[in-house]
Amino acid sequence: xxxxxxxxxxxxxxxxxxxxxxxxxxxxxxxxxxxxxxxxxxxxxxxxxxxxxxxxxxxxxxxxxxxxxxxxxxxxxxxxxxxxxxxxxxxxxxxxxxxxxxxxxxxxxxxxxxxxxxxxxxxxxxxxxxxxxxxxxxxxxxxxxxxxxxxxxxxxxxxxxxxxxxxxxxxxxxxxxxxxxxxxxxxxxxxxxxxxxxxxxxxxxxxxxxxxxxxxxxxxxxxxxxxxxxxxxxxxxxxxxxxxxxxxxxxxxxxxxxxxxxxxxxxxxxxxxxxxxxxxxxxxxxxxxxxxxxxxxxxxxxxxxxxxxxxxxxxxxxxxxxxxxxxxx
Amino acid sequence: xxxxxxxxxxxxxxxxxxxxxxxxxxxxxxxxxxxxxxxxxxxxxxxxxxxxxxxxxxxxxxxxxxxxxxxxxxxxxxxxxxxxxxxxxxxxxxxxxxxxxxxxxxxxxxxxxxxxxxxxxxxxxxxxxxxxxxxxxxxxxxxxxxxxxxxxxxxxxxxxxxxxxxxxxxxxxxx
Numbered sequence: 001x002x003x004x005x006x007x008x009x010x011x012x013x014x015x016x017x018x019x020x021x022x023x024x025x026x027x028x029x030x031x032x033x034x035x036x037x038x039x040x041x042x043x044x045x046x047x048x049x050x051x052x053x054x055x056x057x058x059x060x061x062x063x064x065x066x067x068x069x070x071x072x073x074x075x076x077x078x079x080x081x082x083x084x085x086x087x088x089x090x091x092x093x094x095x096x097x098x099x100x101x102x103x104x105x106x107x108x109x110x111x112x113x114x115x116x117x118x119x120x121x122x123x124x125x126x127x128x129x130x131x132x133x134x135x136x137x138x139x140x141x142x143x144x145x146x147x148x149x150x151x152x153x154x155x156x157x158x159x160x161x162x163x164x165x166x167x168x169x170x171x172x173x174x175x176x177x178x179x180x181x182x183x184x185x186x187x188x189x190x191x192x193x194x195x196x197x198x199x200x201x202x203x204x205x206x207x208x209x210x211x212x213x214x215x216x217x218x219x220x221x222x223x224x225x226x227x228x229x230x231x232x233x234x235x236x237x238x239x240x241x242x243x244x245x246x247x248x249x250x251x252x253x254x255x256x257x258x259x260x261x262x263x264x265x266x267x268x269x270x271x272x273x274x275x276x277x278x279x280x281x282x283x284x285x286x287x288x289x290x291x292x293x294x295x296x297x298x299x300x301x302x303x304x305x306x307x308x309x310x311x312x313x314x315x316x317x318x319x320x321x322x323x324x325x326x327x328x329x
Numbered sequence: 330x331x332x333x334x335x336x337x338x339x340x341x342x343x344x345x346x347x348x349x350x351x352x353x354x355x356x357x358x359x360x361x362x363x364x365x366x367x368x369x370x371x372x373x374x375x376x377x378x379x380x381x382x383x384x385x386x387x388x389x390x391x392x393x394x395x396x397x398x399x400x401x402x403x404x405x406x407x408x409x410x411x412x413x414x415x416x417x418x419x420x421x422x423x424x425x426x427x428x429x430x431x432x433x434x435x436x437x438x439x440x441x442x443x444x445x446x447x448x449x450x451x452x453x454x455x456x457x458x459x460x461x462x463x464x465x466x467x468x469x470x471x472x473x474x475x476x477x478x479x480x481x482x483x484x485x486x487x488x489x490x491x492x493x494x495x496x497x498x499x500x501x502x503x504x
Contacts, residue, residue: 044347044348045344045345045347045348046347047347047350047351047352047353047354048352048353048354049352049354049356286341286344286345287341289344290337290340290341290343290344290345291337291340291341302333
């Protein structure tokens, strides 16, 4: 913890507020822009153009979509549990935004420097499952409930080894503080020594963000739209924004924990961080473009029979190496 | 056996290579699609090589039409030549199946390679005979129903049509 020289903690209150507000606005804007990015990238990989009519390169498509979604009827089904139904989409946005609070973007840029930042991230991403369950339960609809059921089982199972995969990084860095973890990668990014941790974390991250190919909670081929079947208008938009912020958070965590965060030659630190996050997001969209959705039992078997043992073995080997390097054992 | 993760990575690589493939999309308003000559689009009524209406108002197209979008009224001119008093196609109902063209005995009604017929007002999609009739013969040049039909019409008696034998005198016993 004594190596915090480069990652200076965010100082005065005004600076902190400006930081937090800027990151919030930037994150929400990015999440909205990702709708366009995703559609264009999917089109690129399917030999199409995607939205290219509204504004330059179709960039204003986002604005058009937002205007549309703002003016949709904000409807709560009469058979739904209204307070919970309204609460559920807020939970996902708040939990994903909360998870991003601990991400260190660059030296001096970041909302909060918790010394248990990694644990906070895991806790916040676990809270996201409440959104899925509450939405599915409050909708009082069998498809929504089935989606929520799948979502709960999937996110709880994949959370287990998501945490375990990260413990290898924690062992190597010796801290839960994300800034210190980044600085500890100055000589070697953790994607090399923690390669299996990276693989397990990426798979678990996709499942946590409920992105394809692990989008079983909303599998539109079977469950209409899964847990958000009954949602429309702004509340559906919140789920959408929550999903995109989730992608950004997972990409940011991959960049922070395994690819050296803001570290890199030449470019300013924030640019390096954004480049790494952008590559992560593009990877997520490429996954969506190329992989089919697994069957539900395959998803579970894959998680418990492959990913969990890999994560445990990785943790054990990392622990042994760390102990041996320290001269103990 | 291949590992599932390797096949997944393989398909991801294959998809990534599509980044540099040419696009399939035709950027429509600027770039027009190529329509084949037999494209079933906007319906027209053609004229015979003499510039007369081909339609003989037999109603076969209206009978064949699945959504019943063709409406017409037969009438005759002073020489007994049939033609439609009015001929109306409601294109907001038309499904462009081409059955009317198949049913037409005189090649009058034809479908053309044109689909750009949007309107802001639905009523403007009801085409009258003046909008449907073109000045030429359309897809079938040189065909004139009255020149090959055995019907006696102005300027052409029985047995005077192309490839038609003179009429037999039924009351005559000679071969």
